[in-house]
Amino acid sequence: MEILKFCKAVGDETRARLMNVLLRYELNVGEIVQLMDMGQSRISRHLKILAESDLVDCRRDGLWAFYRASDSGMGRRFLDGVAPLLDGEPMFEKDLARAERVIRERTAQTRQFFDSIADEWDRLNSEVFGDLDLRGEVIGRMPQCKIAADLGCGSGELLALMASKAGTVIGVDNAPKMLELAEERFLGDARMSLRIGELSHLPLRDGETDCAVVSLVLHHLARPQEALVEAERILRPGGRLLVAEFDKHTNEIMRTDYGDRQLGIGKDQMLGWLEGAGFTVSEVTEYNVNMGLTVILYEAVKE
């Protein structure tokens, strides 16, 4: 009986705590071990029980696995029913605060990574893209507009090109060293506005931009869909979003040498997130690049 299967699966304090956290966050085993402060074998055993009971989905990503609460089927319906019982319980609240801290630490690691490789970024970029002029492809799809934003702008190569299509260009990044390089590049250029900030809380007002670009950033984030929701917020109705992202792949070098959190994002997953954030996708273009990777360019309009 389904109900007995589900009740047995959550009928244990550790598994109930795991469920509570995985309802809000997608995490890998290392992150779960850190926040629950338990051994990996114990955590893996509980995760296996939850996954076998269809309450948790395991998403394989190269050598890593990410876990989150099931988002469909009977398991999801059961979770939606019991979720209110988890609210307000001090132990569960504490776990959520720890999960938030673990994600913040991971974001800080990404920031440190980009600070440390800022000077080398151009070389790393050409290693992956070879002859493909990805930035040119992005700019070719940008409309002429008043205000455009590059979200996760890095050292600003794309920003410089965006200025040919927009009156004002806003660059946002959370790595101070990357932004410093962008500042040096655009010293005294009043059309450039560089802002330090997180993609999950953009330092822009609602509807401030006509066009936004998110190029090769989402695979660094713990919750990429949050960044798309934010991008939707800062675009005016009818505004254009351009997303460049690696398709799902298995090249672990991107994690070890390029600091990626996840090995690309599958096309269906990305289309679902874009639609969920309130975009209509008008065109999708794929390019094969070096190291067995494919980069996908999504053009979307805020509905």
Ligand SMILES: C[S@@+](CC[C@H](N)C(=O)[O-])C[C@H]1O[C@@H](n2cnc3c(N)ncnc32)[C@H](O)[C@@H]1O
């Ligand atoms: C791979 S680089 C891409 C840079 C540029 N968009 C391009 O296409 O060349 C990723 C950039 O995203 C920034 N980034 C990563 N996570 C971020 C976050 N949570 N919030 C803001 N920026 C972030 C990094 O600092 C880095 O500059």
